[in-house]
Amino acid sequence: MSNQSYGDNAIAVVGMSCRLPGGVDGPESFWDLLVRGADAIGEVPADRWDAETFWSDDPAAPGRAVARRAGFLDRVDGFDARFFGISPREAVAMDPQQRLVLELAWEALENAGVVPGRLRGSRAGVFVGAMADDYAALSRRAGVEGVGAFTSTGLARSVIANRVSYLLGLTGPSLVVDSGQSSSLVAIHQACQALARGEVTWALAGGVNLMLVPESSVVVSKFGGLSPDGRAYVFDERANGYVRGEGGGLVVLKRLVDAVADGDDVVCVIAGGAVTNDGGGEGLTAPSADGQEEVLRLAYADAGIAPADVDYVELHGTGTRVGDPVEAVALGRVLGCAEGRSGALSVGSAKTNVGHLEGAAGVVGLVKAALAVRYRRLPASLNFRVANPGIDLEGLNLRVQTELGEWPHDGDGDGDGRGGGRVPVVGVSSFGMGGTNCHLVLTAAP
Incomplete structure (x- = not known):
């Protein structure tokens, strides 16, 4: 196609949600942060872990990370379980990544002008990229005595997507993609392919990542990937590693021809990938x-x-x-x-x-x-x-x-x-x- 036309399989982004460091609670606040040129990197929150215990400027120090700064959410423990029809006991056993994706899914649909409660039975897919299992590591600290009726579903990475499908009553593919750091973009690409093939009528796609235990930062540090000073010097001569961040985002996708026919507010078009x-x-x-x-x-x-x-x-x-x-x-x-x-x-x-x-x-x-x-x-x-x-x-x-x-x-x-x-x-x-x-x-x- 030319630069001025759209292919038959063009996919419309009709809704978005995100939760990111720096108090970002949606696309508009993210745009504000970007326009301001703000740096949302900060110290480890006091309620996560003791940064002093797990930090060292010596890369060879056992059990220590060379970085003490990262991009953290303001809080990861807040969740309205009752709103999502989840019991307090089950909510405690759930990986906070599951909780966050539930919230992001609801917010993305609202951003798209869709009433979530009216979607039951629709042939829609949920594709979520995720690679972290910090909550599983945290849960294992309690030993076998801490295992309960909700541990299996609470820690299963696949359920990050499955809970959204269950909550909304969606009957399309529901899966978690792990291709490492490319997971969420691969998940979005898979959603686009499912739409183009007619497997689904619309899709939720994106990813989630939370840093809940110091061990995961130590692992990345020992791999040699972290920036000691907590700054990402992209393409710069000072490049010395990346800075970890947490949060997530989801987009609502439809075939462009359907979005136009339905009168949706199209944010942009995914022309291919x-x-x-x-x-x-x-x-x-x-x-x-x-x-x-x-x-x-x-x-x-x-x-x-x-x-x-x-x-x-x-x-x-x-x-x-x-x-x-x-x-x-x-x-x-x-x-x-x-x-x-x-x-x-x-x-x-x-x-x-x-x-x-x-x-x-x-x-x-x-x-x-x-x-x-x-x-x-x-x-x-x-x-x-x-x-x-x-x-x-x-x-x-x-x-x-x-x-x-x-x-x-x-x-x-x-x-x-x-x-x-x-x-x-x-x-x-x-x-x-x-x-x-x-x-x-x-x-x-x-």
Whole structure:
């Protein structure tokens, strides 16, 4: 298709919800945080764990993490069990990720203008990305004496999605995706495919991630992935690791033709996407530029959009010494230096604002990208000063978005991003540490 048309399998985003660090309780407050260029990273809340006990500036210190800062939610223990028809005993046994996804599902449907109670029996799917099991680790501290009637369902990762289907009476696929850090974007891609195939009439998709025990931060620290100073220096020479974050988000998806027919408020359109794996390389967790190039080429071929027409890419962008240069090279080869491109490709990462939400990172990037397309503005990617010496920004024709800006390539100068009849195009990337890559292509609503 051309940059001005939509394919038969185009998917509309008609509702969104998110809960993120910095007091973000929905898409509009997230947009406010992004527009302000705010950094929501802070100290470990006192009710989580004793940061001093599990922190050390020595990476080799046993049982210690090198980072004491991350992106935390204000609270994770608040839950109106009665509202969702859940008994107090069962609520206590439930992984808070299950509780949060229930709330996010309700809020996403309300954001879409849908009455949740009227959905029973609809052929709808629930696709949730998640990779953390912190509550299971916390529960095991009580030993076998702490096991009860609700432990099995309370700790099962699959039930994160199944509870939503049960609550709303949805009969479509209901599943949790774990592809590592790309989980939530892969879940959204799977939802889009189910819609395109006619398996479901609409879908809820996204991801969740909560940091409930210090052990998970110690694990990431020993892997060598954490930034000691709690800042994500994406594409910057100071890149020294990523900053952990928690929260989640969900989007409500429908086929574009159905959304238009139903009169829905379409936030943006998912024109296409792809999922691949690096298929081997220097190591299990070493990213591959060739593998990332492949997922980009497949995604834009699926969307029917020329790589030269992409205005902005929301990066996987972790701020690691190894990952950033690999991602930059792949983007430059496929998009930045694409034949016919006018000007440098703008890139940025929400991880500089709220941290890396790991299994939920992809949906955070997608919500940011969707809001950017809707409001025709590009928020700043924080903490960038001088490019990583392994990244030739000029040669790759890339530009880090360091300030809040109007939409690029606005041909008629009115700030709406539609100059010359062009429809804004944004890419969203998310990569798992085991090599599972996902890229989705977003465009503006008709």
